[in-house]
Amino acid sequence: LKVTITEVPVPVAYGPAFEGERVRKDDVYLECGGGKTPCVELVRIADMDKVEDGKVEVIGPDIKDVQPGSRLPLAVVVEVAGRRMQEDYEPILERQIHHLVNYAQGVMHIGQRDIAWYRIGKAAVEKGFTLEHIGKILHAKFHQDFGAIFDKCQVKIYTDEAKVKEWVPVAQKVYKERDERIEGMTDETTETYYSCILCQSFAPTHVCVVSPERTGLCGAYNWLDCKASHEINPTGPNQPVNKGECLDPKLGNWKGVNEFVEMASRGAVKSVNFYSVVYDPMTTCGCCECIAAVLPMCNGIMTVNREYMGMTPCGMKFTTLAGTIGGGLVTPGFVGHAKYNITQRKFIVGDGGIKRMVWMPKMLKEEIRERLIRRGEEVGVPNLVDMIATEEQGVTEDEILPFLQEVGHPALSMEPILG
Ligand code: SF4
Ligand code: ZN
Incomplete structure (x- = not known):
């Protein structure tokens, strides 16, 4: 050492x-x-x-x-x-x-x-x-x-x-x-994303690629921050990434990004999807604000924030989830993300987007309530916020499913999440 x-x-x-x-x-x-x-x-x-x-x-x-x-x-x-x-x-x-x-x-x-x-x-x-x-x-x-x-x-x-x-x-x-400050910018109209490898000392293969509509998973670095950081320190942890040819617009996969990630992860990660938790999601490090997980029985996803200490419907608490997936490898079915990212338009849009959200801790829902209401309106489900179960309805899939059925949660009538 x-x-x-x-x-x-x-x-x-x-x-x-x-x-x-x-x-x-x-x-x-x-x-x-x-x-x-x-x-x-x-x-x-x-x-x-x-x-x-x-x-x-x-x-x-x-x-x-x-x-x-x-x-x-x-x-x-x-x-x-x-x-x-x-x-x-x-x-x-x-x-x-x-x-x-x-x-x-x-x-x-x-x-x-x-x-x-x-x-x-x-x-x-x-x-x-x-x-x-x-x-x-x-x-x-x-x-x-x-x-x-x-x-x-x-x-x-x-x-x-x-x-x-x-x-x-x-x-x-x-x-x-x-x-x-980042609101209004879109991924489509931005050719250059930014990498962040600040967390590689903890998770050696972890690379965040930050686009306008996908804030870094720590919640502290958005696209503008990475850009400013690159200006201050051109050889530092934040490098411009030319996204290159789009290989999959739905899942958010670009040739240039994959090449960069492969290089920056020293070959450990070859392809990541920006907009999916199911298929090759981005890697996760230990400082993510939230972790999303697929809930197959509810045909949707849940997310849990770091501050919530209790059990969640995926069968793991935040600490266990972070310990399991926070090492910088691609873990299909799980992805770390920022709180702000939940209400960004591209959030898991490859898997059906915010309409898949069936559970989150009450404290998180209250924290982002205003923006969640706005997103619900944008996707045509104005009362989505009230359809998302919390620990008050239950902390297992069995416990929350009857609630989702009762309120007519949109995830239940979407195509199977695990195709
Ligand atoms: Fe950078 Fe934040 Fe990602 Fe760490 S979690 S690599 S600080 S953007
Ligand atoms: Zn980190």
């Missing part, structure tokens, strides 16, 4: 070698997010005179104020300023938090945005790691990797519950605005 310790002022070893490392439950000193406490990450552009470069503030209790095995809410807010900094670059810096924090030995980071999950291990705390170091890491690495696009960076780390609760809706509003 090659350990490169870069110039990052933390009391633990730091480098890509520690990226995939887990902190087990019994070894946790402090845990934030992961569905147990609110947790958000936000990078925002700010005025030059409002940012003091290198300043890191912890607002609320830090490690020294809590007992081993504690949990705290967390908001990591990074403000960056500089003449070349643009709002379009915010999501790109923000998405780096995941691997940059993971590089610290004994610190685990999963997810992003408002589903981030931090675990700081007892061993790291013994060496002197505190929450302030998260800010130190981001300041040092942002300068090192993105120094060309900004001049100053400061970090505020909130663990004060009331303050975190103020930040959550602020961050969610920003995420929503970013997601919606």
